[in-house]
Amino acid sequence: MTELNLWLHQLLHLLLPNSCLWCQLPVQQAKQQLCDYCIAALPGLSLANHQHNALLLPAVWRGLTPVKFDLLHSLSWYQLPWSHWIRQWKFQQDFACGELLCQQLAKACRLYTSSGGTKPDAVCFVPMSRERRKERGFNQAQQLAAVIADSWQIPLLDIFHSKSTQHQVGLTRQQRRANLRRQFRLQQREKLPPHLLLVDDVITTGATIDQLCRLLRKQQVLRIDVWTLAITPADMTAHHTLPHEQRVCHEPD
Known part of the structure; x- marks a missing residue:
């Protein structure tokens, strides 16, 4: 058949x-x-000469420091056509765009390991509140994490819980961090693996990832890698607000 x-x-x-x-x-x-x-x-972010770690790029770490994770891997800067496909998938339920992004992520997984990248013990993802999940119908970070888990044959862990909170769209860095305080909790009871991969679709200020990494560090996770489809360069977040395209497309981070 x-x-x-x-x-x-x-x-x-x-x-x-x-x-x-x-x-x-x-x-x-x-x-x-x-x-x-x-x-x-297709424009991409080549990290082979930077140990697969976007944190070694000044245009990244200037916008995120201080960080609570060890490695950041991304397919691209937040730019066209990636930004269009991500918006279409998240806000217009264009699943052809979602399939395209998942295909490119699976390809990145193969390139990462073939060029010496270290696979984590398990993969987890940025959670979505029950209300947001009902509104959108899916969690894009979970679907991306599932692609990585399948590509590398590692466990997919659903370990975070998110309560309903104010939308992050258009907020400053300080407002985002205040908004995220106490939003998340770790619902995993068993001991976590020492090397975890955390997945989100886009990283702008890093506020969401920062809060989740704090929870993982409290559970003695020794190494945290972060994978994402796209990163907003530091000069786009230097004034703590985002251009119109970022404001309308990206949340919760």
Whole structure:
């Protein structure tokens, strides 16, 4: 049955190929959301020469310091077309964009380990309040974490709880941190692995990640890696407020 499904999928692709989510031309391969030309042109954040750690980039650590984690890996700066796809997935329930982002994350997992990156013991994700989850229908950070867990065959841990709070959109750094204080709690009773990976979709000020890492450090987690789709450069957060595009697209961080 699996071989038959694969054959039917290939046949459907030949008859009605998907349109590339960037240039709108037909894609060359089944199950892909981008054509080969757009894949080659896709802007990214190359970290191979920086030990896979975006914290070594001045444009990152100037906007996040002090940090409570050890490594930050991201696919790109927060820029087009990534920002468009992330907004469409989160706020318009465009699951084709979500599938594209998950495909690119799975590819990044393969490149990371093949170039010497260390796999964590388990992966967890930024939680979403029950009200926000009901409003959106899914937690994008959880879906991204599931991709990593499947790619590396490591446990996916649902260890955080988030209570309902004010939206983070448009808040300053100080307002975000105050808003997040006591929002999260750790609901894991058993001892956590020494090396954890924490996943979110976008990092702007790092306020959300900071609060979650504090909880993990209290549970004697020795190493915390953070993975995300995109990072906002430090010069975009230097004045503690974000341009219109960031304000409308990114929350809760």
